[in-house]
Every structure is written in structure tokens, then in C-alpha cells.
Amino acid sequence: MMTKEHEIKIGILFSLTGTTGITERGQYQACLLAIKQINEKGGIDGRRLLSVVEDIASDPYLTAQKAEKLILADKVVALVGLYTSACRKMIISTLEKYDTLLFYPTQYEGEEQHRNIFYCCPVPNQQLLHFIPWIIENLGKSFYLIGSDYIYPRQTNQLIRFLVESHQGSIVGENYSSLGNQKFYQYLKDIERVNPDVIFSTLVGDSAVSFYKQFHQYGINKPIASSITAETEISTLRNFYTKGYYSSFPYFSTIQSRVNQSFVNQYQQTYGTDRISSAMENAYNSIYLLTHALERVKKLDTDSLRKALSGLSFEAPKGKIVVDTETQHLHLHSRIGKVNENGQFDILWESGTTIAPSPFFKKLLDSDKDKQNVLGTGKLEEKLAQYEVLLDEIKRSVHFLPYLSVFIDMDGNVLDTYNHGIELPPITWTQIQPGSHIKAYSNLDETGLKLAWERKVLSSVQDTMHTISQLQTWHSIGIPISSRSGTFNGVIGFFIQSDEISTFSFITNSLARIVEYAVDTVEQKHQQVSLHTILQDVSAMMSDCLYVIKDKRIVFTNVRGQQLFKQKKDFVENIMEDIFNRFPQEIPSVLRKKANHDLVEIKIVTSEPYYYVFIKEIGSSLNKSQPVKDKRKIVTKDLVGSNENFLKAVSLAKSAAQTTANVLLLGESGTGKELFARAIHNESNRCDKPFVAINCAAIPKDLINAELFGYAEGAFTGARRGGNQGKFEAANGGTLFLDEIGDMPLELQASLLRVLQEKEVTRIGGHTPIPIDVRIIAATNKNLNQEIAFKGSFRSDLYFRLNVFTIELVPLRERLDDISALVEYFIDDLVATTGRPKKELSREAFDILIKHNWYGNIRELSNVIERAFYISDNSAVITKEHLPRYIFQPLGVMDMELDFSNHSINNVQDIKQQNHDLNKKLIIKVLLKTNGNISKTAKYLGISRPTLYRKLKEYEIEL
Numbered sequence: 001m002m003t004k005e006h007e008i009k010i011g012i013l014f015s016l017t018g019t020t021g022i023t024e025r026g027q028y029q030a031c032l033l034a035i036k037q038i039n040e041k042g043g044i045d046g047r048r049l050l051s052v053v054e055d056i057a058s059d060p061y062l063t064a065q066k067a068e069k070l071i072l073a074d075k076v077v078a079l080v081g082l083y084t085s086a087c088r089k090m091i092i093s094t095l096e097k098y099d100t101l102l103f104y105p106t107q108y109e110g111e112e113q114h115r116n117i118f119y120c121c122p123v124p125n126q127q128l129l130h131f132i133p134w135i136i137e138n139l140g141k142s143f144y145l146i147g148s149d150y151i152y153p154r155q156t157n158q159l160i161r162f163l164v165e166s167h168q169g170s171i172v173g174e175n176y177s178s179l180g181n182q183k184f185y186q187y188l189k190d191i192e193r194v195n196p197d198v199i200f201s202t203l204v205g206d207s208a209v210s211f212y213k214q215f216h217q218y219g220i221n222k223p224i225a226s227s228i229t230a231e232t233e234i235s236t237l238r239n240f241y242t243k244g245y246y247s248s249f250p251y252f253s254t255i256q257s258r259v260n261q262s263f264v265n266q267y268q269q270t271y272g273t274d275r276i277s278s279a280m281e282n283a284y285n286s287i288y289l290l291t292h293a294l295e296r297v298k299k300l301d302t303d304s305l306r307k308a309l310s311g312l313s314f315e316a317p318k319g320k321i322v323v324d325t326e327t328q329h330l331h332l333h334s335r336i337g338k339v340n341e342n343g344q345f346d347i348l349w350e351s352g353t354t355i356a357p358s359p360f361f362k363k364l365l366d367s368d369k370d371k372q373n374v375l376g377t378g379k380l381e382e383k384l385a386q387y388e389v390l391l392d393e394i395k396r397s398v399h400f401l402p403y404l405s406v407f408i409d410m411d412g413n414v415l416d417t418y419n420h421g422i423e424l425p426p427i428t429w430t431q432i433q434p435g436s437h438i439k440a441y442s443n444l445d446e447t448g449l450k451l452a453w454e455r456k457v458l459s460s461v462q463d464t465m466h467t468i469s470q471l472q473t474w475h476s477i478g479i480p481i482s483s484r485s486g487t488f489n490g491v492i493g494f495f496i497q498s499d500e501i502s503t504f505s506f507i508t509n510s511l512a513r514i515v516e517y518a519v520d521t522v523e524q525k526h527q528q529v530s531l532h533t534i535l536q537d538v539s540a541m542m543s544d545c546l547y548v549i550k551d552k553r554i555v556f557t558n559v560r561g562q563q564l565f566k567q568k569k570d571f572v573e574n575i576m577e578d579i580f581n582r583f584p585q586e587i588p589s590v591l592r593k594k595a596n597h598d599l600v601e602i603k604i605v606t607s608e609p610y611y612y613v614f615i616k617e618i619g620s621s622l623n624k625s626q627p628v629k630d631k632r633k634i635v636t637k638d639l640v641g642s643n644e645n646f647l648k649a650v651s652l653a654k655s656a657a658q659t660t661a662n663v664l665l666l667g668e669s670g671t672g673k674e675l676f677a678r679a680i681h682n683e684s685n686r687c688d689k690p691f692v693a694i695n696c697a698a699i700p701k702d703l704i705n706a707e708l709f710g711y712a713e714g715a716f717t718g719a720r721r722g723g724n725q726g727k728f729e730a731a732n733g734g735t736l737f738l739d740e741i742g743d744m745p746l747e748l749q750a751s752l753l754r755v756l757q758e759k760e761v762t763r764i765g766g767h768t769p770i771p772i773d774v775r776i777i778a779a780t781n782k783n784l785n786q787e788i789a790f791k792g793s794f795r796s797d798l799y800f801r802l803n804v805f806t807i808e809l810v811p812l813r814e815r816l817d818d819i820s821a822l823v824e825y826f827i828d829d830l831v832a833t834t835g836r837p838k839k840e841l842s843r844e845a846f847d848i849l850i851k852h853n854w855y856g857n858i859r860e861l862s863n864v865i866e867r868a869f870y871i872s873d874n875s876a877v878i879t880k881e882h883l884p885r886y887i888f889q890p891l892g893v894m895d896m897e898l899d900f901s902n903h904s905i906n907n908v909q910d911i912k913q914q915n916h917d918l919n920k921k922l923i924i925k926v927l928l929k930t931n932g933n934i935s936k937t938a939k940y941l942g943i944s945r946p947t948l949y950r951k952l953k954e955y956e957i958e959l
């Protein structure tokens, strides 16, 4: 009998029911077939594969739950599955949380690259790049785009539009139908009206089937092309509905290879059908990819699997597939097929070789014009600066060699050429200009340089093997410049006159080693620099001055140390001299000294060959508060806290600041959402443009429209002359912070989505669209997944557009370790603004703060400290007496009449109810105390006014 140790579990996640079930059931079956085959051949080193299957019913929310269950409860080694991008995006945080891999087998819109996902599917460049020009040439130039309303069709259609227009075609109509819709009469009327040459469909599942049927019945005699309709959908329709339709995929079940025929036969024997779609074959390959990786490493951990998958290749039914080392997508063939009378595809065209995946294809297309030639001078300088250290290092290493060299970056831009002083023969390629693109030189096509760039591997071509005659007395060698982690940075190409060397392979290898060494040296330098930066950052948080000494020299000083040095140079030098004089035998661990009237304590920690000298003042002016930064100028390093989860959020914010992606901040009231938003803005390249904040919960519903989009003159009675610009316009070029986005009415969400997609606003009552370039940072304290799944009060398409970067902020009760730093920060702030002397917190008061349940989070803590700071008046220490009573006295003592003995707590619901009652009573109590003053009550509770209003509504408290 098999024991558990003899099994390797794989989580299989598909919609076996739900609107996309028609397609996903086939993918699921293909996975099971692969697992069966592998087990029949003895499994992996004697270990059987065991599938643990979950039905996700086309529901993203359910997908997240099931994924977590498979990982946590079933302990699967990896997940295979999913069809819609909504479901994929929904589980990304789960994959990250448990560092688990997903093998995703469905063609999708690209624009994603995640280290926990292997994309076993084509991306648009592998389907559309050849398909669209082919359609234009063979079927016609005017296109009508119809798709299901979700991420893939909308984004794919953007690319199609781009490709159609760049091949002198046109889009004459574009329409979307909700997922699962089966009534297309209105759409067909529209298609008939605009009379396109070809209809391009990205409808999925049941909708696609209904559309084809109704299209045929309606009698429109036009070709339909699709990048998503495959054998599965076709097989559910009578042949006359679909004969003559076109699709492009890497795989059709009619491929005539031995591997495919065996796959089709086995599929037919197992499931009784030979209708196998590309998505199904992808699913089948996903299992094989995982299996090959497991066989390679013989380990189950994600890191080992990831490494084993990089560059992995095997012969699949569709032909050879290779995992791209950088993008985790696949190199695949591209094919175009036409449905025949058997409901199968006749293959009309296929690419001879595999096509490299370009998940960020749209961006590539956008920059294509630039690439053909000329990186403007500024850009070239910028790029050169980026590679300067590396180039210098390589030049230094090879300067003694009499060769010609060309350096191109990873995108193919020529950054530098040099010849080390040798006589240049008059050959064409020496005209290569820095700033141009390597593609512009077709005479370099079969050289080591270009091959290395295309294949990202060391490539060399010997003299007579070159196709152009001028190069036949030269050897060309292209050496990829890749970091230790495998990131490809570009290629350095060498051209060597063939009579100069006799041993070609020896010189090739030597040059490769020289380049590798140069890359290593640069990486080490970078590491040293970043270590220094980390040290600076970490030590900046310390309240003490730090000096690190080695060989009687100060080799590192933190910010406070530098400040003290500036203020009291003699004093610091004195201390150091004293320490140096005692070197090394008499180095004490603690010293006390007087600086003028200030007593300082000096601690010395020895860790040969380093000595860490910490200087702390006791009750002195040296220990004066740090000037606290203006919140409007705050950057991530100013965010106070060192809690592990908090630092993770800060590090995400840092990364977000480097991109232009939208950000979604999730967190309770007062956890610092606005502060994070400002920090991201201030650290981004939009920092000198406006940061505009709007609280969606604080503005009456009917005014938000005008607030956001502005209004034109005469838009409504009382509208200002000349109209008024909205927040979008005000934030143009900068960042718009949409706080409490979860409270935005549904109709407005639709308008917002439109603005985000079209990048233009039209003022209310106005007609002219105004182009806008605004980065959105949205924040909410609601669980948007639940709002989407259960209440339908938040649009999933808007959600996915906003949550490109999701940052969860930690409530104060989960980062009690930060209370001390926050208190110090608030005191410093008060000292700086009031000019009063610095205060300390007593141990007892500190313990009370630690025990308190921080309902209003950091804002509440800040209010408590502010209050205590003033109440403590001239005292240098804040004690328990200065804290508000509710912080340390049980609520009952405050006459809250909360008697637990009358309640029996049987389940979570009871606890929630009691919490609800407690919170309600607390709010009423504070309202009574403040005579119903909203601002004071909010301040007292440490929540914002809009949050208080929301809570009053939630608890049905009338004023």
C-alpha cells in the first residue's frame, strides 16, 4: 500500500461548474490524464502524484479560499489551474503568503510577471503579432471587436486596436457583454449597422457558444476570428454554426506530430473525444513541467522548483516548449487555423520557430518607434550612466586586447562601441552608432553579438561562417551580461580579426570569463554600497549616536552621530581619543562623561576588529528631539516603526513608489493610509507634481461626481462662472488619493473606471474631454472582496484596476512593539512645534499603553500623547495620571453599564455582538461627554470624522 510519503500532492483548481466551466472542465481532464500517465510510468522516483481537486465555480472569491485550503490543509506541492485573470489575480497574495507556485494554463492578456506563477500559456504577442496582419491581408481591414466584459478581452482589444491601426486597418465597433450573457440581438444589430469586414471575438464560455449560434441565425455573412475560441467551444455547436471561423493558438489538435498524435489518442481513449483545445494542452503541459522540475531537483520546496523550471524545455504535443529564464512564460510556436466541417482546425499558417514571450508586449510596441533608431542624447546618457560602472570594469579588463567591441543593453540599444586604438578596417558595421538599435543593422544578423542578444546565451560565429563577406575575415563573439541571479542586462560583442588568433574557442572562453569576472566585481561593489545604505537606514532609527571604529579609525557613523559631531566636534573627538588611548586592552564597556553640563553615557561593544561606540545623553540638551518632518513632505523612511509586518508594508510602498502602478492601501481607520499614500507620492517621480486627497465617504453622494470630475459653466444652477476643475484635473501629472474608496457609489465607480481606462475626464455638463495623467492611490478599511462577492457593492473590474499594488497596513494592536518609537516620535513632534522641553514616558504609563486595545489606532495614540504632553505641564515625565482614564480603567468603572455576566458567549457571533455593543456604548458615552461635538468625539476616540459618521450610521446612533 502507498503511504503518504509516497505521494506528491498537486492542487488542481478549475471551474467545474460556473459560466466558464465549459472550457475549464477540459483543462481539468487534461491535467488528470497527465497525472495518470506519469503514475503509470512509475511516478517521480517511485512517488505517485496525487491530484487534490477543487471546483471554483468561476468565482474569484471562492478561488482564494480554495487555494488557501489546498496549500494549508492539503499541503499540495503546487497549484495548477485557473482560467480568468480575475481568479489568478485574486490568489496572488495567497501565493506570496505561502510562497507557493501556480502553473497557469490559460492564454491571458499579459502585463504580468510574478515570481510565484509559471505562465504555461501564450501571451498576446505569440497569438496576435502574426494573426492580425494575416487577417488584414486575407479577410479585410475593418474590424468589429466583441468580447466578454473582463480583463482579458478588454486588454487584448487594446493590443488588437494597436496592431490593426499600425497595419492600416480600422476598428469600426467595439462592444462588451457581461460574463455569461447569452442574448446578443442588440450586438448583432450593431454589427449589421457598421458592416465590418471581420468580427473579432474574445467572448468566452457559454457566451461564445450563444453568440456563434445567434450570429449564424441572424444571417450575417462575415468571417469571425478569435484568439480564444477553440475546439472545446466549437465542439458544443453544430458545425454549420462555426465552419470557416479562424483562430490563432500555439496548439490545434490537428497538429501532425508523433507526440501530439499519441496525446490525442490517449485523450480519446480516456475521455471519448479528440476535441482538445490549446488551453487543455497547456494544462496537460503544466503537469509535465512541474513533473520535469521535480525530477530535476528531487526536492519539493518552491525555491528549488523555481530554479529547476528556469530554462527547462521539453517536447510537448505542440512542439518544443522552453521556459523563459526571465519572465517565467514559455517560448511557443504560433499557428493560425480555420474550422473545417468536422469542427476541427485546418492549420493555415505556422511560425517555423518558437516565438519568445513578451508579456509586456504593449509597452514594447509603444516604444518600438524609439527603438528603430535613436535613443535621444539625454536618454543615451541616462542609460550609459546606468551601466557606467559595469562598462568601465569591462573596458578595464579587456583594454589590452586588440579587438573591436560593441555593448548593447537588454533592449538592444547600442550604448557604446570602442576599438582600443587599433586600425579600423573599412567594414560596414563599424558605422554602428551609439544610441541606435541593433535591429537597425541587418548586416549583423548572423553575428555572435546579435545571436547572443536574441538567445541570451554565449554565441560565437567563426570567420567564414558569417553571411556577409566583409565579416568573413573576422570572428564575432557575443557574451550575455547576466547577474548572478540570472537577470539579463545586455550583451558585449567582440569582433576579432581571424588571423590574430589561432585558438578560437580558447579566446571565446577567456573573454566570457573576463566579462563574468567584471560583472561579479560590479555586483560586489553594488552589494557593499547597498549594505552601507541598509546600515545607514537601520541605524538612523536608533536614538543613540553610533560610531563604528576599526584600526583606531571611525569607519561608520549614523545620522545622530553625524549631527552630534557637527554640534560638538571637540567633545566627540575627546571621547574617541580617550578610547583610542586605552586600545585595545583597557577598552571599558561603559563610560560616563560630562559635556559642559550634560552627562553622557558611553557604551562600547567589542566585536573584533570592530568597536561599536554608542553615546547617549542622560537629561541633556544633546538628546533634544529630532526635527520632525512636515507630513506633506514625508517619504517612506520617515514612517515610524520597526515591526516586521509594518516594515514589509513600508518596503512594498518603496517598491510602489518606483512604479506608476495604481496602489490600493488596506487598513483600519488611523493606521496611516494617508501617510503611506503621501510617502509613495513624495518618493515617486511625480513628487514635484500635486498630491490631491479626497475622502469619498465624507462628501455627499451627489456631489462626488462634481468634486472628482469638475463641472462646466452652467452645468447646474449655481455652478460657478467658468466652471470648476475637479480633483482629477487638480491632480494632473501627480497623484490622486481616493480615501474610503469602498464607500464610493456604484454609478460613480463606473465613471471612475472609464476615466482610468480612457485617461481623460469630461467635466459635468461639458463636452470636451481633458487628457489626464494621474496615478491613483486608493484606500479603504473595507474588505473589498466581500463587497464584490456578497454585496455587489464594489465593481470587480475597478478593484482589479486599482489593486495592482496592494499594501495592507497593520493595526496598532498587532504592532505593539512600535508603541515606544511612535510615542517618542509624537513627543518629538510636540517638542518641535511647541518649543517645550522633551519629556519621557514612565514605565507604568508605557505598560498601560501596551495593554490598551487601540480602537482608533495610531491617531488615537497620537491624541493620547498630545493630551498627556499638555496635561503633564512642567513635569519631564509623562505618568499614568496624565493618561485619559478610559485607557487604563475598565469600562464598567466609567459607568458604561457593560455587564458581561448577563451575556453568555457561545460563539464568534456572540463575541462580535458584544464588541458591537461595547463600541456603540463607548461612542455614546464620549458623545455625551462632549455634548455631541463630532470633532471632539472623533478626536477623543482617535478616529477621523468621516469614520465617526460611518460608525454612527452603522450603530444607528442618531444625534
Ligand SMILES: Nc1ncnc2c1ncn2[C@@H]1O[C@H](COP(=O)(O)OP(=O)(O)OP(=O)(O)O)[C@@H](O)[C@H]1O
Pocket: 631, 638, 639, 640, 641, 667, 668, 669, 670, 671, 672, 673, 674, 675, 676, 739, 781, 825, 858, 859, 862, 943, 944, 947
Ligand atoms: N508610521 C507612522 N509613523 C508616524 N505617524 C503615523 C504613522 N502612521 C500613522 N501615523 C499618524 O497617525 C495618524 C493617522 O494617520 P492617517 O491619517 O494616515 O491614517 P488613515 O489610515 O488614513 O486614517 P483614516 O482611515 O481614518 O483616514 C496621523 O496623525 C499620522 O501622522
